[in-house]
Amino acid sequence: MPYVPLTWLAEHVAVPEGTTAADLAADLVRVGLEEEAVIPPAVTGPLVVGRVLSIETEEHKNGKAINYCRVDVGPEHNDAPGEGKEPADVPSRGIVCGAHNFSVGDDVVVALPGTTLPGDFHIAARKTYGHTSDGMICSARELGLGEDHDGIIVLSEFLPDVPTPEPGADAIALLGLGAEILEINVTPDRGYCFAMRGVAREYSHATGAAFTDPGLPENLTAGPPPAATEDGFAVEVDDAAPVNGNVGCDRFVTRIVRGIDPSAPSPSWMTERLVQAGMRPISLAVDVTNYVMLDLGQPLHAYDLATLSAPVVVRRAAPGEELTTLDDVRRTLHSEDLLITDSPGGARGGRILGLAGVMGGAETEVSPGTTDVLVEAAHFDPVSVARTARRHKLPSEAAKRFERGVDPQLQAVAAQRAVDLLVQYGGGTADPAVSDLDATSRPEPVRLRLDEPRRLTGVDYPAEQVVGLLTTIGATVSEADADGVVTVTPPSWRPDLVGPAHLVEEVARLAGYDAIPSVLPPAPAGSGLTPGQRHRRDVARALADFGLVEVLSYPFVGDTHDRQQLPADDERRLALRLANPMAEDAPAMRTSLLDSLLDTARRNVSRGLEDTRVFELGLVTRPAGVGAASSPGVDRRPSEEEIAALHAAVPHQPRHIAGVLTGKVVPDGVRGPGRAADWADAVDAVHAVAGAVGVSVELAAAERAPWHPGQCAAVSAGGRVVGHAGQLHPRVVAAFDLPPGAVAFELDLDALTAAAGDQPVQPTPVSTYPPGKEDIALVVDDAVPAAEVLAVVREGAAELGEEVRLFDVYTGEQLGEGKKSLAFALRLRAADRTLTAEETAAVRDRIVTLAAERVGAVLRG
Template identity: 85%
Template sequence: MPYVPLSWLAEHVTVAPGTTAADLAADLVRVGLEPEQIIPPAVTGPLVVGRVLSVVTEEHKNGKSINYCRVDVGPEHNDAPGEGKEPADVPSRGIVCGAHNFTVGDDVVVALPGTTLPGDFHIAARKTYGHTSDGMICSARELGLGEDHSGIIVLREFLPGTEVPAPGSDAIALLGLGAEVLEVNVTPDRGYCFAMRGIAREYSHATGAAFTDPGLAENLPGGTPPAATEDGFPVEVDDAAPIAGNVGCDRFVTRIVRGIDPSAPSPAWMTERLTQAGMRPISLAVDVTNYVMLDLGQPLHAYDLATVHAPIMVRRGRVGDELTTLDDVRRTLHIEDLLITDSPDGELGGRVLGLAGVMGGAETEVSATTTDVLIEAAHFDPVSVARTARRHKLPSEAAKRFERGVDPRLQAVAAQRAVDLLVEYGGGTADPAVSDLDRTARPAPVRMRLDEPRRLTGVDYPAERVVALLREIGATVSEPEDGVVTVTPPSWRPDLVGPAHLVEEVARLDGYDNIPTVLPAAPAGRGLTADQVRRRDVARALADLGLVEVLSYPFVGDTHDRQQLPADDERRVALRLANPMADDAPLMRTTLLDTLLDTARRNVGRGLEDTRVYELGLVTRPAGVGVASSPGVGGRPSDAELAAIAAAVPRQPRHVAGVITGKVVPDGVQGPGRPADWTDAVDAVHAVAEAVGVSVELAAAERAPWHPGQCAEVRAGGAVVGHAGALHPRVAAAFDLPRGAVAFELDLDALSAAGEDALVVPVPVSTYPPSKEDIALVVDADVPAGEVLALVREGAGELGEDVRLFDLYTGEQLGEGKKSLAFALRLRAPDRTLTAEETAAVRERVVALAAERVGAVLRG
C-alpha cells in the first residue's frame, strides 16, 4: 500500500496550507480511494539541535572507549536545575556517547529526556560509565533516517548546503520527522495510484487543485530525455511463449551513468521520504531507483555496468536455468518465467541476470565499489510478472506495480529522472548512449454513448459534463457523432477497456454522493421453500432429542480406512482437490460421518464424553462423472458447453447424520444413568422421518462403520435411504470414541423424495372412546421386530389408531432361539363405539397374520 507524506504530495499538486493527513484522507475518499490509517510522527518530544562544546575520551576496563561530552542544547534546555548535572564553564548538558565521528564545534541531533524515538524507545537521564548521561546524541538509524549506525549525525555533512539553526532549535522539523503519513489502500484496477504521481492526480480530481504531471517529459527538471542512439546498450526481446497472448516485454530503455562516487550518501530528503514510505535506505544508486519508482510508478533496476555483458536479452526460462536473487536465495527457474539475461563469452542470453519485473540477481547488483551504473526501465506483461512473483513467492514492490499495470509511456522519463539524480548527488556523468526498444501500442479506443452514464447510474449528466470528466482523467475524446463519442484512455489506465469503466469514472469524479439513494420496493415475500422448511423441521426435531448441530469442513483424508470401509465400497470414490487447503485432507467427503466422527472425537478429547452432535450438509459423489473442457472467455458458452459442464458437476445430495457417545441419561439421585445404545440412533431416525412426514421401515443389515449385529437399514418408498446403529468397536477405537458409541446417517434428499408423491389425507378426529389391546407374540430370535410391527399394523387395519412395541423379552420360559414382542394397540372407529367382539376379532386377525407370515405364537 502506498504511503503519502503531504510534503512529497505538494511537489506535484497544490496542497492548501494547513491541510492535515485527515483532510487528505477525506479528499481521497471522495474519488474512491480507501485510506487505511494515519501514521503518527516517528519521533515525539524534545529533539533539538546541539553544539558540542567539549569531548573527553575515556577508556574503560571492558575495552569500551566512550566520549563524555558537554553539549549546548539551547537556553531552554541547558543545565535544568535539580537533576544532578555536572558543573561546566558554560551552560550545557553532559551526554555519554560511544561514537567518535564528531569533534568540538560540530552541530548534532540531541534527544533530551522525554523524547520517544522509533521503536517506542524512550530517552531518560541515566547513570553510565561514571557519568550522568542527560540525553542521547543520535545516529541516522536511531532516528529512522537510514541504516548508518557507525556514527552520529553531523548536521553540516548530513544536510549539505543547509544552514544549521542555533542550538536548542527543533530538530524534528529540521529533519522532517514530525510529518504525519497517510497509508492508502489501492484496489487492483488502480495500479497508477501506487505512485505519488497517481495520488496527486486523484487529489487534483477531488479538490480541483492544480496538478503538474511529473510523468510528462516536458515537466522533467533537467529537460526532455534524449532520443535513442545507435550506440545505446544493445537489447533484444525473444519471447516465443507469450502468456495470455501478450508478449512479455514491449519496451526496454537503458541509460548509463559513469564515474559515480561509490561512497556518496543519499540526500537526507530522499532517505527521509523512503523511510516514510516504509522502505529502507541502502545506497545512492538503489535509493534513487526506489525513489523514482515511488514517485512516478515505474520500477527501475540498477546494474553494475562492469558485470554486464552486451547484449541484454529478455527471454523465457529454459530447463536448467537458475538464479541467486538479491535476497541471497538460489532459485530454480520455470520455463514460463520472463528473464533478463546477458551474453558472457558470446553466448546470447546465456546468463540470467534477474526475474523480469520481480527481482534482480546478486551477480550484477550495485556494490560499494560500483562507479558505472546501467539503468533499466522496462514495461513487462502484468500476467507474466504476477505468475512469476507467485510462483517464487516474491511479492516485491516492483512486482506489485507491474502486475497491476505500469504506464508504457513512462520508461524514458523515469530513466532520465534517475540519471539526473545520480549525476547531481553521485557526481557521475550521463553517457550519451541511449537505447529504447519500443514495441508498445496505443490503448484501444472505446465507443460510448453519451447517455450511457445516465442509463447506468440514473443521474442525468449533461453531455458536456461527461466529455469534460473523461478528458480530466487524461482520455482523448472525439467530437460526438449521433450521441456517440470515441474515447482513447490514457496510457496509465489499462483498466479502461469498456463503456462501463468509463461510466464509473464519470460517476466517481462527479461524486458518488451525487447519485441519489433510491430504496427499491420490496417484493411480496414468498416465505421459505418447502425444502428449507423441511430442513428446519429436521434440525428442530434432532435438537428436541438433545443433539447439537455442528458445521464441519467437507475435506477429508484417511477417514475411509478408519471407518473400515471395504475396498470396493462406493463411498471410497471421492473427488480429489487440485489445490487442497491442507495436504492431509485432499478429498471431498462422500458421507457426513467422514467429518462428523472427527468432530465427535475432538469433543470427547476435550473432556466432553457425553457427546451428541448432528450435521445437515452436502456430500460429494463423483462416480460416473466425466471432465468438461473450460470454455473460452470471448463470449457466452454454448448450450452444448453448458450441458457438458453441468454433466461434469458431481452429484451432491444433502444428508443428515448424528453421533452419540457416553450417557444419554446422566447419573443422578434416581440412580445410575443410561448409556447410549443403538435404539437412540433408531429414535433419531424416526424423529427425522416424522419431521419430513415419511414412514420408514427398518431391517437388520451389515454396513461399515456400524456393528454387524446392531445395524439397521432404513427404507422409505422401497429404497434404502440410510443406516443407523452402534459403531463397530474397531471404528470407535480408531476415532478415539468411547465403546458403545452410536451413529446414524440418512440421505435427506432421497427421504424427502419418498414422501413427495404421498397424498396427505386429513383424518377426522373420532369422538368415540378407544379400545386398548395388548398382544405378546413369540417369534424366532432372528425375526426383525420391525417386520412383526408392520404385520400387527396390517392386522389392525383401519381400526388401528396407534400400534407400538413396548416390550422385548427373552428367557428360559420361551425356549432357546425365541423372543417375545409385546405390542400395545389403540383401536377406535370413526362412527361408533367398538364392541368386545370387534376388538377380539382384531386380536385374532393380528395373531393369525403373524403366525402365517413369521410363525408367531401368542404368548400365554
C-alpha cells in the first residue's frame, strides 16, 4: 500500500501547518482513500548531534581495531550520572565505535541510551572491549537512511548543504526521522493514487486546497521536455501476438545522461523520502528512478548505456528463452511475456534486457562503475504486465502501477525529471538526443445525461455541479445538447472512467457519499419461506432438541473413502476433483456428508471431547453423468447452446443431513452409570428428522459401508431409500480414531422433502378421553428385523394406536436357539369415546393374529 509523508505531499498541494497523519486520513477517506495504518516515527528517544573530541584506536586479540571516542553530545547529555563516566578534560561521553571514516572534530549522529532505532533496536550503555560504551555513533543503515554500513554518518558530508547545529541538537528533526507516515488502501481502479501526484490531487478534491500538478510539462523546474530527435536511441516495437487485443507497448521514451560520477551519493532528502515510502536506497541512478516513480506514478528503468546495442526492441518471448532478473533468479519465459531486448544485430546478439513493466535483467543493470545511463520511460499494456507479474510471482513496484494503468502522457515528463536529478546530483550531462515512440491515443469520450447522477443515486445534483465536479477531476466536458447530454473526455490518468456509471460515481464521491441519504425502500409483501427452507429449519431445530450440535465443515476431502471401507464399485467413490484445490491433501468434493463429518467428529474426540454428538446439513456433489464444458470467451455474450452446455456440466448437488454420535449419550451420574450411544440413537435421530419434515419412514435391514453389516438400517420414504443409519463398522471407527460403538446416520433431505410434498405438517388433534395401555411381547426368528415387526404392530393397532414403542429385546434359552422376544408398549385412544376393555383386547388379538401371518410371530407366554 502507498505511504504518504506529509512533507512530501505538501510539495504538490497546500497542506495546512500542523496537519497530522490522522487529520490527513480523515480528509482522504472522504474521497474514498481509506487509512490502512498510521506509522509512528522510525526513531524515538534521544538521537542527537555529537562532536568527536578524541579517538583512541586499540588493537584487540581478535584482530579487530576499535576506536574509543570521547564525544561532546551537549550540556544536557554529557556525563549522565550512572551511564559510564570516563575521565576527560571536557564534559563528554565515552563511546566505542568500530568505524574509521571519521576524525576528531567531525560532527556525527549519536544514539544515546533510551533511543529506539528501526527494527525495534534499543540502545543502552554496555561494557565492551574494556570500556563502557555510553551510546552508539550511527551509520546510515542503522538509522534506515540507506545501505551504507561501512562507515558512520559524518554530517558535513551527509548534509553538505545544511549547516550543522551545535552538539546536543535533535538529530531526529535534522534527518527527518520524526515524521508520522500515513499508509492508505488504494482500490484497483485508482492506480493513479500509487503516486504522490495522485494523492495530492485527491487531497485537493477533499479539502479544496490549491494543487499544482507535477505531471504537467509546464510545471517542470527546467521547462518542458525536449521533443524527439532523429539521433535518439532507437526503439522498435515488434508485437505480433498482442494480449487481449492490445499491443504490449504504445509509448517508449529514452533519454541519455553521460558523465555521471559513480561515487555520487543520493541526496539525503531523497533517501529520507525513499525510506519513508518503504523503499531501500541503493545508488543515485536507481534512487532517482524510484523517487520519480513514487512522486509521479511513472515507473522508470535505468540501464548502463555501455552495455546496450541500439535499437531497443520490445517483443514477446520466444519458446525456451530465459532471463536472469535483478533478483538473481533465472526464469523461463512464457510466449505472452513482453520483453525489452537490444538489437539482434548488435555486438551482444540481441540480449533480453528485462521483463517489460515488471523487472529488469541483471546483465545491464546500473553498476558502481556506471558513468553513462539510458533512462527508459514507457507505457505498457496493463493486462500483459499483470499476467507476467503473476506468472513469475514478481509483484514489483513497477508492476503494481502498470497493471492498474499509468498515465500515457507522463513518460516524457518523468524522464525529464530523472535527467534533471541525475545532472544536478550526479554531475552528468544531458545528451540532446531524445527518442519518443508514441502510438498512444486520447481516452474515449463518454456521453452522459446530466440527470444520470440523480437517477442512480437519488440525490438531485444540479447540472452545474455535475459539470464542475467532472472538470475538477481533469475531464473535459462539452456543452449540453437539447436532451441534456454532455460529452465527457476523461483525463489521461483515469483509464477506469469508461462509462456513464463511472462518471456518476465520481460525482457522488466528490460531492460526498455522506450527502446520499439512507432511505429504506418499502419491503414488498413476501411469500414467506419455501417448503425446503421450512424443512431445513425444522430439521436443524429437531436435531438440536435431540441433543446434537450443528457444525459446518469444508466440502473438500481426501482419502476418506478408503477409510470408510467403501467398495471399489461404490457410486460414492466417483468424486469431482478440483483443478486448483485449497489443500493438496483434499483435492475432491465430498459425495457424502460423512466424508467430512467423520473427520469433524475425530477432531473433537482428539481434543478430549469423547462424548461427541454433531450433525451437518449441507450439499454433496455427485458428478456421475456430467462432462466438462468449454469456457466461452469474454468478448461476447455466450450463446444459448454454450449456456446449456455449462448448465449440463454442473454436477448434481443434493442436500443431505447427517450426524455422528460417539461415547455416551447419557453421562455417568449419581443415579448410576450412563449409557453409551448405540444404533437405536441413530434410528431415533432419523425419526426426529422425518417427524420435522412431516413424513413417515420405514426401516429395513441393510448392508452399506461405513456401517456395521449387522447393525445398519436402510431408511425409505415415498417408496425409495433416502438414507441409512446404524453403528459404524469397527474398522471405520479405528480408521477415524473414534471411540468404539460410534453410530451415524445420513439422509437425502431433498428426497425426504419431496416425499413430504408441499403440504405443511398437520397437527394431530388431542383427544380428551383417557388412553388404554397394553404391552405385547412377540417371539420371532432372530433374522426378522425389529422394524418389520413394529410396522405390523402399528398396522394392527390401526387408528386407535396413538403410540407404539419397542421397549425391550430379549434373547435366551427359554425362547430357543435363533429366537428373540420383542416387547411393545401400546397406548390406545379413541377420539370420541372411552375405550372399553373389550375394544383394547380386540386390538391386542388383531395384532397377534396379523403378526403371526406376516412375520411368523407367536405371543410370548
